[in-house]
Amino acid sequence: MSERSDRFAGIRQEILEGMEKRVESRAAAFELRKQFLDSKTGKIGQMMKEMKNIAPEERASFGKSVNELKEWAQQKFAELDEKMKAKELRLRYELEKIDVTMPAEERETGNLHPVTQIRNQLMDIFVGMGFEVAQTREIEKDYYNFEALNIPKDHPARDMQDTFYLSPEFLLATQTSAAQIHTMEKKKPPIKIVAAPGKVFRSDDDATHSPMFHQMEGLVVDKKITLCDLKGMLDLFVKKIFGEETTTRLRPSYFPFTEPSVEVDVSCYACGGKGCKLCKGTGWIELLGAGIVNNKVLENCGIDSEQYSGLAFGIGLDRTAMLKYGIGNVKLLFESDLRVLSQINDN
Amino acid sequence: MLVPLSWLKEYVDIDITPEELEKKLFSCGFEVEELTETGREISGVVVGLVEECEPIPETHLHVCRVNAGAHGSFQVCCGADNVKAGGKFPLALVGATVIMTGKDHKTVEGVMTIKKGKLRGYESEGMLCSGTELGVTENMYPGAGYDGLLALPEAAEPGADVKPMLGLDDWIFDVSITANRPDCQSILGLAREVAAVLDKELKLPAMDYTETEVKKDGFSVTVDAPDLCPRYIGHYVYDVKVGESPLWMRRRLALVGQEPISNIVDITNYVSLEMGQPMHAFDCDYLEGNAIRVRRAAEGERIVTLDSKEYTLNTNNLVICDGVKPVAIAGVMGGLNSEIRDTTGEVMFESAKFVRDNIRKTSRALGKRTDASARYEKGVDEYATIHAMKRALHLIEELGCGKVSCTHVDVNTGNSVEPGELRVSVKRINEVLGIQVPNEEILRILKNLQFAPAINGDELILQVPAFREDMETYQDVAEEVIRMYGYEHVVPTFLWDAKVTLGGQSVEQKKELKLKRVLCSLGAYECIHYSFISPSDLDMLRLPEDAPERRVIRLLNPINEELSLMRTTLAASMLNAVSRNQKKGNLSGRLFEAGKVFIPGELPIKDYPDERDTLCIGIFGEQESFFTLKGMAEKLAETMFGHFVYEPAGRPFLHPYQAADILCEGEKVGYLGKVAYEVAEELDLRTDAYLLELDLKKLSALCDKKEVFIPLPKFPDEKRDLALVMSKEVTCGQVEETIRNACSHVGDIKLFDVYEGGQIPQDKRSMAFTVQFLPGEEAFEADSVDRFVKKILKNLKYHLDIDLRS
Known part of the structure; x- marks a missing residue:
């Protein structure tokens, strides 16, 4: 009896020693387990085979003891496996240690052009106000660019110095306002359109002028449109673009196609109107031109000015982008320098 | 326009202060671009x-004791030859600023600041x-032009x-005047607004x-071109003393x-500045035939102008x-x-209205812009x-420099210079503004603007x-009212009376943005x-020479040759x-541009x-290749719901063997390829570059599929690997196309090995x-x-002589 129990104790001892001394890995633990628990070759497995040589009266207690031993060993090996697993994981983690301050692997994404970004912001706002977006042409007829807009033949704005001509009849659009005429010829009121920012051209090329720039034109024609509506609409618009605290100021100006005509200034968003370098100390920044559509323009398009009135505004996108992002030189917008283009990501 | 405050006064x-006046002018539509004080550099200079x-x-120096009244008495050294005891001169005190002049x-x-100094051992406190x-010049103060001290009058208080x-x-005040207000292009005109x-x-x-x-007996004025000169007034002045x-x-x-x-020339210039009407004075001694005739120039007629330059004219002038x-x-x-000389004794004064467009054209054509031409271009009224x-x-009388004769000739087309009556509705004015301006305010404003208004009912x-x-319509009157009443009275409303409209961008606009x-x-x-x-x-x-891209619209008046053609391709701008x-x-880097090219019908248009x-698209750099660009093209096709096919095709600016046409639905929609080495060299490119151009208009028309969900397959797909051996001439595209044509069940085809x-x-390759x-x-x-594969292999063999690799 004690000889047998010694044997059991010996195996337990052997297992414990084996675990302690020889096992460094999960694989080694598995090997050790096989030596004892493999059903054919393992020491405990073999003890099961001895059953048939055991006296019948002792078989039950022998079997019980072997089973106890087996369960004990299984338990121990399971624990060992857990331990080894944890250890190996720890080693793996350590092996995979990195210097997180090393540079990232970058996958570059590009940006929309600053002018496109401003365009999208404006479109969002005006589409939200119920404006349709019309297309503009870069090459226009004299009639649409000037005449229909109440800019008669001898008006200084028509001068060759300002306008690029392609033929006596065709020219490069000097303003997106031609879209007003095209729209009113096609649609009857109520009209609410913004002309998709179009390229416009003036024969000006110096440090602060580019011969090509972008404008967006807005036009509303309906019953009882007033200067107050213009102010209300532009107030909303500038708050969305430059921030809630921005306010507008109207001041008299002149455009042949609007009457009254106004210049719209916004309170300087850099200094909040206190006066700074950006607003040249005035607290205001000139943003756009606007006005009540001149009846002559409505009539030119066959719209009854007794019944309808309209408001129109034109905004320079390049200037807005430059103001909003602090780009100092308009030329930078058209030079495609990646160091410039990669900086502005506003939508 | 430059306006001195003293003249305006x-x-x-x-x-009010100049700054307050600047604000007032701004509020009623006259922006002051610059406001400068005449003596802004000068400070701390007193009578000494x-x-x-x-x-x-x-x-040559003198040491002086100078009495500066309340400021004290100072010892000053002075090198001027007209310094003398008992004289009064401007004394710049220590700390004063004055203009620094050269030798x-x-x-x-x-500008310099006066400091205490020592000259030849003598202390000098001031200058x-x-x-x-x-x-200050001689024209501003008599004696100011003298190369020495400026002598001040006896009466000046030290x-x-x-x-x-x-x-x-x-x-x-440097005031900017809008184009609709030529009447304000003068001191008097602006004074009217200020008042x-x-x-x-x-x-x-x-x-x-x-x-x-x-x-002046027999003198006559004839206007042969009343369309260009609606009014011409001549007046004869004699006994002139220049x-x-x-x-x-x-x-x-x-x-x-x-x-x-x-004096005579100054009067014409002075009146021009004061009243906005250019004037001219002819020396009568040099007028032949006792007549003035206003006519179109003869073709090739020549004239030498006051500045001694000769011009050849034509019938437009x-x-x-x-x-x-x-x-x-x-x-x-x-x-x-006929210029005015010192000896001039008789003068013919001219005050005329010329049509602004004609003056502008002449001025441009001759490249001659003068103060007079600028005024006429903006418009001069007959008043x-x-x-x-x-x-x-x-x-002339006030200056006593001549006598006014009774020879006054006024040739005109009968335009009235009397006020014209304008009747408008008060209600319409307020409707434009969106506010109710009190009638008495409307009357006050319009009276101030010299419209002699009256209100009778509406x-x-x-x-x-x-x-x-x-001033033509109620809209014009509304503007006059609000600019004087003040834009701060305009209260924001948001289209209260307008119909609700549905906004949005067009499909094309959205597609472009998505791309x-x-x-x-x-x-x-x-x-x-x-x-x-x-x-x-x-x-x-x-x-x-015969490339379609060379059929291009030219600007008639480009800034320079570099900017003279409307582009027919975006490639050049991108390469630059x-x-x-x-x-x-x-x-x-990777760049792209969505822009327009301009394809003319007839030329000139x-x-x-x-x-x-x-x-x-233009991409460049070590990591780029034909296939990275092609990958971008594929993504574009996917975005447009289209399918691109690539056919090898050269372009003069692309690599002959790394360039392809892009086809969609069998139609050419663009190209892509590697930039040719000759072009790269000309542009000093340091790395390879690749270029793609796509006709979005055509592409958009070809890809009009809608975004729809395709149900997930109910049954599993199957895949087969085919290693094929073919002639080196056979392209991957041909193989893919043949496989696809052989079997309608083919989905993706992926090349995984070459x-x-x-x-x-030797003459073959395997894909x-x-x-x-x-x-x-x-x-x-x-x-x-297996049947599909058999069919595919049969077709590959038949069409392209392709075998399965053994």
Whole structure:
């Protein structure tokens, strides 16, 4: 009896020693387990085979003891496996240690052009106000660019110095306002359109002028449109673009196609109107031109000015982008320098 | 326009500060671009009485004791030759600022601050000043031009500030005048607005004169071109004594940058500035035939103008002639032949209205822009034409430099200079504004603006002065009211009465934006380039003479040759952008542009050209290849729900063997390829570059599929790998197309290996594909896919002589 129990104790001892001394890995633990628990070759497995040589009266207690031993060993090996697993994981983690301050692997994404970004912001706002977006042409007829807009033949704005001509009849659009005429010829009121920012051209090329720039034109024609509506609409618009605290100021100006005509200034968003370098100390920044559509323009398009009135505004996108992002030189917008283009990501 | 405050005050009582006036002008539509004080550089200069003046031995210097009243008494050294005891001169105290002059005592070199100093051992506390050192010229103060001290009058109080005395406390407003208000292009015109905005009376300058009995017998004025000259007034002045103008006139001219010349010429310039009407004076001795004739120039007719330059004219130019020859280019400049000289004894004054467009064209064509032509281009009203002549004749009398004859000729087309009546509805005015302006305010404002208004019920009746040619409708009246009433009264409303409308961008606009965003996600940056290119750009692209890209619309008046053609391709702008980037050290990158190319019908254009939305991509750098660009193209196809096919095809600016046409639905929609080495060299590219151009308009029309969900397959797909051996001439595209045509179940075809050499015969290569087979409504039968493969292999053998690799 004690000889047998010694044997059991010996195996337990052997297992414990084996675990302690020889096992460094999960694989080694598995090997050790096989030596004892493999059903054919393992020491405990073999003890099961001895059953048939055991006296019948002792078989039950022998079997019980072997089973106890087996369960004990299984338990121990399971624990060992857990331990080894944890250890190996720890080693793996350590092996995979990195210097997180090393540079990232970058996958570059590009940006929309600053002018496109401003365009999208404006479109969002005006589409939200119920404006349709019309297309503009870069090459226009004299009639649409000037005449229909109440800019008669001898008006200084028509001068060759300002306008690029392609033929006596065709020219490069000097303003997106031609879209007003095209729209009113096609649609009857109520009209609410913004002309998709179009390229416009003036024969000006110096440090602060580019011969090509972008404008967006807005036009509303309906019953009882007033200067107050213009102010209300532009107030909303500038708050969305430059921030809630921005306010507008109207001041008299002149455009042949609007009457009254106004210049719209916004309170300087850099200094909040206190006066700074950006607003040249005035607290205001000139943003756009606007006005009540001149009846002559409505009539030119066959719209009854007794019944309808309209408001129109034109905004320079390049200037807005430059103001909003602090780009100092308009030329930078058209030079495609990646160091410039990669900086502005506003939508 | 430069407006001295002192001159403005001649016509209006201004009792506010210059800064306040600037704000008032701004609020009623006159932006002051610059407001400068005449003596802004000068400070701390007072009247100094020289009490003692001793020469410093062996020098030209004197040491003086100068009494500066309340400021004290100072010892000052002075090198001027007119310093003397008992004289009064400007004394710059220690700490004062004055103008620093060069060795010639004339050249302005900056501003200096006076410090205590020592000259030849003598202490000097301050400096006695010349006119130049105070920025004062002879035309502003008599004696100021002397190369020595500026002598002040006996009456000057020692210690008093010299600035008011010398006119250095004046302010110059540089006012910008909008194109609709040519009547404000004069001091008097602006004074009218100032009076209105300040609620003050306008004081008109004196225009009275007395005609003598003297006549210029037989003198006549004929206007042959009344379409270009609606009014011409001539007045004969005799007993003329040409000399210097009085100081007050010279001073005013000088303040606005006009050099005084002689009394007669100065009167014409003065009246022009004051009233806005250009005037001219002819020396009658040099007018032949006792006549003035206004006519179109003859073709090739020549004239030498006052500045001694000769011009050859044509029938588009209007000239003023005497009985024989041209004596002036109308509205631009007088002729040298009849210029006013010191000896001039009789003068013919001209005050005329010329049509602005004609003057502008002449001025442009001759490249001659004068103060007169600028005024005529903006528009001169006949009211000013009449009154300017009266004013000039008054000044002749006032200056005593001639006698006003009774020969006055006024040739006109009958335009009235009396006020015109304008009747508008008060209700309409308020409807435009969106607010109710009280009737009494409307009346006050319009009265101030000299419209003599009256309200009768809803009717507002105005007497519009002739100089307000811009006033035609109630909208114009509304503007007058609100700019004076104040835009701060406009309360924001948001289209209260307008119908609700549905807004939105068009499908094309949305598609374009989607494409742009996809390109951004592929690492590309959007660019915008000029719509014009240079002829040299087309050469850079090596386009042959008959290339369609060379059928291009030319600008008639480009800024320069570099910006003279409307582009027919975006490639040149993109290549230039790549080149610029490389020059700045950006050696890799991806750029794209969505812009228009301009395809003319007839040339020169008779109708709107086709403005084609086009996309261009330019990529460059070590990591880029034909296939990275092709990958971008594929992504674009996917975005547009299209399928691209690529056919090898060269372009003059692309690598002959790394370039392809892009086809969609069998139609060419663009190209892509590697930039040719010759082009790269010309542009100094330091890395390879690749270019793609797509006709978005065409592409958009071809890809009109909607976004729809395709249900997930009910049955599993199957895949087969096929390693094929083929002639090197056979392209991957041909293989794919043949596989696809052989079996309708083929889904993706993926090339996974290309191999040459080894057991593959010399003239052949091997390509291995994974072909995906998609079941339709029913699952594949056991041998379905094998049958498909058999068919595919048969077709490959038949069409392209391709074998399965053994």
